[in-house]
Amino acid sequence: MSADSVAAVKREILVRHLETWAPGALRRGRRATYVHGYADADPTLTTAALEVFADESYLARGRELTVIALGEPPEVKGLSVLTVAGDPEATAGVALKAAGASRVPLLGVWNAAPGPGALAALATGKPAEIVAVLPAGTAAPELRATLHEAGFPLVAEVELAVSDEPGEILVYGTTLGKHLEAFKDLLWAVDEYAGVRYRDPGDPERHLIDISLSPHPGPLRRELLARLVEVGSATVTELRTYALTDTVYRASDATRVLHALLDAGAVTRRPADGRLGGDVVISPGA
Structure with a gap:
């Protein structure tokens, strides 16, 4: 049940973010790009993300959203996806260049820790954002430093915990302060799920925090x-x-x-x- 609850929290955070990102990105320009790395690593999360884009009600006339999956994604009815096989570290740059993703709003979601190659490709977006899901026990500060070096100056991390044991870590990187503020607001606004709490990776005492609009200080x-x-x-x-x-x-x-x-x-x-x-x-x- 705890694993299911953690999966539900991840899904809600990602879906809420995408529902805000897509229309906002297409208000900024005529084109935007979404890329999902390691699309076959977590089929349930990938499906939830792609289903957001299957509803094209947010697409205004003359606007175009390109959806790319690196790996083998689940099929989502009514959605055209550019699928690229192979290691996302090696294919991200080629796929994004082929899609003309440079200097347009770009969001990457990675079902693993992104490496320097993928981050360099993602950082060509304007603005650029990434959401990454890291396995329990990952050293989040190392990825934070890597994100900074790659051109993502603003980073947020949250551990999804159900006990004293380490939990999965959700990392968000962006180039815009207002996007970081919006993501933080979203984190604390999601529904509570049985047994799931947040932990700040920077807290040496590893205190568990209930998900709340007024979190424990x-x-x-x-x-x-x-x-x-x-x-x-x-x-x-x-x-x-x-x-x-x-x-x-x-x-x-x-x-x-x-x-x-x-x-x-x-x-x-x-x-x-x-x-x-x-x-x-x-x-x-x-």
Whole structure:
């Protein structure tokens, strides 16, 4: 049952994201490209993704969405898919070039950790995005660094956990800050499934967090305090950005936690009074 619940959460996150991405991408330009790497590794997830595109109600006249599957995808009625056999690391660049995907909105979904070859091909999109599903126990920080080097400066990671054991990790990379914010909002808005909780890969205490629009602030509290110890002091804007880009939380969650830390005397602020605006400097408490 736990494995089924994790699969359901992955499906809902991906489907919700695609339902937003497709119409948004086609509002930005006349063409967009979606590519699914290792399409045969998780047929259920691949099918759920492709079925989003089978409904063409979001396609305005004169707009074109190219769908590419690297591997052997399940057949989805009513959808034309460019299927490319072979190792996605070797075929991604060729397939995307043939589809004319350079400098158009491009989203890749990988049922495995993408390597440098695939990431270089995906980064040619404008804007470019990737969602990758990593096996339990994967070292997420290594992929984060690889994504940064490949041209995806904004990355989010979340572990889908059902126990103290490591769970699968969902990684999202993008070139646009507003897309990262939207993905984080989506993460916390999905339905709760029996036994599935989130874990922040950056939390050394590996605290399990219930999926909620108002998530438990404990891990973020620890991470913000650790950040302040590391840097000495930071503005509210810098801490909000840190929460967005380096934790599983949203920028708005950081504001909520900072208010609580100030009330508890765990941190200090400069100036001492007034609204907690973005330029207020936060320092560790005495």
